[in-house]
């Protein structure tokens with residue numbers, strides 16, 4: 001996704017600004033100047049965009065703070081040119097909770113619109129009321145009002161994983177179960193997304209982006225839900241690798257490099273007295289070789305911070321965790337003793353086998 005800047009921290013949640021947002025601001029300033037806008041006009045327009053995205057942040061906080069009530073943390077809220085994204089730790093599996101979390105975002109915009117309502121003196125069409133002229137307080141507030149109404153209307157479209165689509169999924173899940181509900185909601189979401197792209201091609205490049213975003217979001221979330229369902233009832237013991245290469249703490253980096261080359265393992269576990277004490281990743285091995293540390297024992301360079309999983313842990317939980325981790329890789333423990341390894345490839349293989357058997 002690239003770089004983001006930390007804008008603020010609200011209620012303990014980091015608000016990030018994606019760098020492409022600066023492109024949007026630049027574009028807006030550029031087009032305002034081209035239209036012949038003077039400095040106050042440009043400033044007013046930038047101010048309006050900032051106010052608009054302030055409303056977007058509040059919308060996302062609506063989702064986040066409602067999720068928090070159900071014990072779900074938010075990693076951060078990112079502002080992109082096409083809107084905001086709250087990265088929740090997980091989506092509530094309880095449909096009633098998902099429903100409230102989904103509704104809370106647009107509800108914030110309803111409240112903002114209601115708060116702005118008394119300041120709006122005329123509902124004349126855009127051209128007459130001077131909307132778009134952000135330099136007047138009337139134009140500014142009226143435009144902000146309309147934008148909040150538009151956010152509510154847009155989010156009511158049942159294009160999963162947009163808010164309306166989540167509401168639909170939650171409602172369907174109450175009757176059909178989460179797996180069927182997600183298949184239906186994601187199917188509809190993809191269909192609408194294609195519509196966004198086609199309509200956007202002739203009208204708005206932002207809608208094209210949103211369409212692409214929705215399409216892939218629907219696809220990946222549906223796949224994840226189907227996978228978690230396939231893994232349901234299985235434990236780590238049934239999928240872990242028991243055939244793997246280990247290192248002793250006294251082995252040198254050179255030994256680690258040889259073992260890396262001779263096998264297909266990407267990360268090697270350092271084992272001492274049947275306990276996993278460290279991990280030598282491929283990157284660590286290569287960096288150590290580059291730093292001329294081939295003769296150094298791995299105990300001095302290995303990473304001691306790694307996550308482990310219990311042999312009896314449910315596979316769907318591990319899958320869920322691995323989805324949010326780059327190159328997921330976990331030593332498997334049984335009564336604190338090292339018994340095997342489970343990684344993303346493992347889980348993927350297990351899934352392929354389950355899917356083949358399920359057909």
Ligand SMILES: [Zn+2]
Pocket residue numbers: 059060063105106155163
């Ligand atoms: Zn939302």
